Structures are given as structure tokens and as C-alpha cells.
Amino acid sequence: MTRSFMGLRSVIAGAALIAATVSWAVEAAADIKIGSVLAVTGRASFLGDPEDKTLRMYVERINAAGGLLGQKIELVVYDSAGDAAKARTFATRLIEEDGIIAMVGGSSTGETMAMIPLFEEAKIPFISLAGGIVIIEPVKPYTFKTPHTDRMACQKIYGDMTARGISKIGLISGSGGFGKSMRKQCLSAAKANGIEVLADETYGPKDNDMTPQLTNIRNTAGVQAVLNPGFGQGPAIVTANFKQLSIDVPLYQSHGVASRKYIELAGDASEGVRLPASALLVAENLPDDDPQKSIVVNYKKAYEAKWNEPVSTFGGHAYDGLFILAEAIKRANSLEPGKIRDEIENTKGFMGTAGLVNMSASDHLGLDLTAFRMLEIAKGEWTLVK
């Protein structure tokens, strides 16, 4: 009895030893493992799909150029389909089974918020690609993000309004996630920017007629401009209805519709509409001495040549995230997550597709308002507002 027990024990010990050796051996030969959870399919695939394509393309390029610190990057991507619960499960898998040293991902704010506690607990740096300001406010030690926030878009718009002598506006927002969040930010940022919101209307994400709401705004005395934070079909319909009602004040859209599709959908009604957008959208139109020009033009050309589809700002967020991480790893000269975290926080003067990034212990985004360019639609084309 005792002897067979001993035998069993030694077998187990032996197996454990072998297993340990094997896993050690694998780890020694392993690449730098970077994880990502993206909404590659599903409702938010317009975010996750270009992000996924961008990460794959540039990891391939970095590896072809010799990798980082002499090692190849291995990218592990899971598809959350935009589901926060799934994102959390995949984040656990990335941390516990894949053993990643850093994470670049999280297409939406919901997914990101669901994953943050896991990465904070595991002390693995997490660069989010989602817009919400809650991701970095309050600052969490291991969480960073690359996209500009809704509040910055509001401030940029308010700045442009002030320059045009506008101080009283009507707000019509989509009640989807994007519109809701931006409406909140714009309302709270209004006062500090000298803007008074006289009318505040909303519409559902699937609504196809906003003339009642716009009629109410038109009938509100003193409205000098209308701002429409929203995403998807809503803003295109708002723009068409705006023209139908012949409202003769300027219309401002948000960065949520900064794509060619918007001009296409809104047609002639989009003429004269202003909106803040990332430099990527007007890459070729930027003046040659613009320090951001070469970055955005190169990314745009590379993406469009490889995937044969128009570049989107969302893919740009992934580009920024990957390169902020890659440079931090180079500076840290180590694969230890804690050291990489410190170096991400020390990112200074990084020029990405979103703009100039200067991070600090109190700012895990690091972008300033120059991240946005004010655009106006003229003859169906984007033009830079000087």
C-alpha cells in the first residue's frame, strides 16, 4: 500500500517536473506576447474590424523589421463581438492562460470598463482604444487610452463657435451610447466655455425622422447654432431634416460621423456643416509643414493598400496604442509589465494618428485639443477651417 502510494507520488512529481520544464522551455523561446480583445464582429465591428486589421498589419511589419528587443511579437486577438461579458472572459484568458505582458484593445467603453479591474489586479498595462472619459478619469495605474475624449470634441466645437460669435445653441443628441456620453460632456463643458444650451432634444438610435425635435429647436428663441452629437444614421437624417426645415443657423456635427459615409448619406444637406475630426480624415490636405502629416499619410496609404478599404480613425487608435506600447517596451528594455507601465506613463512627444501624446502620472491620455481639426464640408469634400 505504502509502496504503491510512494510510486504514485513519484510519478506525479516526475510529471510535474516534466511539465515545469516544458512550460519553461516554451517560455524561453516564446515571443513577446501582446493581447487584444476587440469587437471584430457584431454591432461594434466598425470599431473592432479596422483595429484588428491595423494591429495585425503592424505587428507583421515590426516582426519583419526584427521585432522588439530582438524578439518577435506574438499578437493574441479575441473577438468579443462587442459584448462586455465576453470581453471580460477573454481578458481573463489572456492574463491567465496566454500570459501576455501588455494589452492593446477594448473597442468600446463598455468592454474596456469590464476588463479594467482584471488588468489592474494582474498589474498588466492596458491601452484602451475606446472613447469614454471614465476609462482614464480617475487615473488607474495600469490603464491608458489613445482616442480623444468626447469632452475634447465639445471643447473644440465650442471654441469654434466662440470664434464665430455664437454663444447660445440648441442640442439634439442621439440616445445611443455615443450620443448620450457626448451630450453629457457637452452639457457639463458648456458653461466653462461660455456657451449656453437653450434647447436639449434627443432621438433614438434607430429613429428615421427628427423634424419634430428640430422644429422645437427652431422655435426656441435665440438659438444661434445647433450641435448634434450622434453616431450612425441619426446625424445624416438630422442633417437632411435640418435642411428640409430650412433652419438658417450653422449646424455642427461631432467626430462620430467623421467619415465619407456621412457626406454620402446626408447628400447636399451636408454643405456647410462643421465638425471636429482627427487629422487622418484630411491627411492629404494637411499643410506639408504639419508635423503630423507624414504619420497620418503613411498610415493611411499602408492601410488602404493592404486592406483595400478606406482608412478609419478607429484603426488609427490601434496604431497609436501599438506604437506607444512598442516604444515603451524599447525604452524599458525589459519585458516586465511593471517597467513597461512606467515607460508608457513617461510617453512624451509621441506623434500618432490622433495627435501629439504627452502622458504623465495624472494624465493617461496625454492628448491636447490640437488632436482635433475643425472641418467644414464644402462641395461634398472636407476642408480645413483655418
Added chain:
Amino acid sequence: MSEFLQFLFSGITIGAVYAMVALGFTIIYSASDVINFAQGEFVMLGGMCTVFLAAAGVPLPIAALLAIVITAGVGAALCKLAIEQARGASVVALIIITIGASVFLRGIAQVVFDKQLHRLPAFSGEQPILIGGATLLPQSLWVLGGAGVIVIALHRFFRRTLFGKAILAAAQNRQAARLVGININLVMLSSFALSAAIGALAGILVTPITLTSYDVGTMLALKGFAAAMLGGMGNPVGAIVGGLLVGVAEAMGAGYISSDYKDAAAFLIILAVLSFLPQGLLGARIRERV
């Protein structure tokens, strides 16, 4: 006053779309007692097929015609391949099949077309028409006109033609209809094709105003269902009245109360109708005789 008129115009335009969806519900319900929840997908197919055919260089009128034919074909296929196969199943089972078909069609549309939004140019310009301080798009007149033409044509079809009467007869009593020589399968097939064609036409007419994408059908089906219930399931005139009422209720609600609860209008109507007026406004008050 001008704002009331504006709300009314926008309500009537959207209401006309709901009315056409409700008409589709009505026709299939008349012929088979089935509530076809894939009706919204017919609207989507009409719009999407036209957009993609037009993009491929087909002139708009021909693209629209082809889209109607294709969608009618899809409706017939739905009847032949799904509903007819489940012959003898309960009505509830058939309704569940149509929900499945709607999910299936949405999935197919994502693959065959894409997941983007699309629009068509307005048929006769985009210069709004000014009436009493309110504005109306020329395209809205197309939508209203389309709904009007359909309801008149249907009325004539059901009252004047032998085949239309055969559909009504089959709806009244399937067994008796079969005994007098009415081909029930053909009646079913044509009612699906017909309501698919009407859905497609609605989709084509509204795409310049509301845009279209693979998933526009769900909400339209729900609103159209509310309209059909309000008007009285099975009554074409009721479908039109119900559709317009739902549309106007929505627009007035959004304008005068709060735009946050716009969609609630349709669902409150469903609840109210089901609890207080199960036959709808114009529904036939038929009692089952034992």
C-alpha cells in the same frame, strides 16, 4: 400652429410607411392567420436591392421594379420552403418560423449586401414644399401616394377579382374554400408574394428619407404590427388608419411631450389595444359559432 402642422406632416409620412408594413401583415393574416414577423425584412430587401442594383448601374425605375420582383420571390420562397413545410403546425409555431425567417434574412443581407447605411436619391428633387409655415418633402408625397395606390388596388383586388375573393374565402373557412375548389397552397403563396412586394415598394419609397441598412426591418415590423393591431388585424383600411395614427402619435409625442419616449408611443398603443380593444378600431367583430 406651424409646429403642429410640421409634427402632423412628419407623422403622416412615417405613418404611411407603418401603414404599408401593416398592410403586409394584414394580407398574410387574412390568408393564413399567420402574423408574419419577417414583414420588416421585406421592406429592408426592397430598399437594399434597389440601392445595390442602382449602384451596379441599373436605372432607378428598373432597379426598383427588379427589387420588388426579387422580394416577392423571397416572400414566395419563405412560404414554399418554410411555412408550407410546416403544414399542420399550430399558428403559433408558424409565427415563430417567421421570426426565424426574419433573423435569417437579416443575416443573409449582411453577407450579400453589407452592414453599411445606404440611401437613394429623392425621386423628384429635395426642395421642400412650404405649406402654412411647415415643410414637406416631395418624397413624402411619393410615400403617401404609394400607400394610397396600394390600398385602392388591394381593395379592388379583394372585392372585384375572383382570385381576391378566393383569398378572402380561404381566410373565412379553409375547409369550405378547398371544397369549392380553391387552391389553398396557391392562395398562401400569392399572399406571401403580394405582401412581400408591398413591403419592398414601401422600402423603396422611404429609403430617400429614412436611409436603409440590413437591420431596419425589426423596428418597422414592430411599429407596423402596432399599426395593424390598432386598425384591426385583417382589415386593409384599418391597417392604413392604424399606420397613420401610430405615426402621428409618435411625432406628436416627440414634439410635444419628450423625444426620449418616442418609441414608447407604438408600444403603449399595442398594450392599450390588446387590453381594451382586442379587435382593433376597424377589426371584424366575428364571434366563433359553436
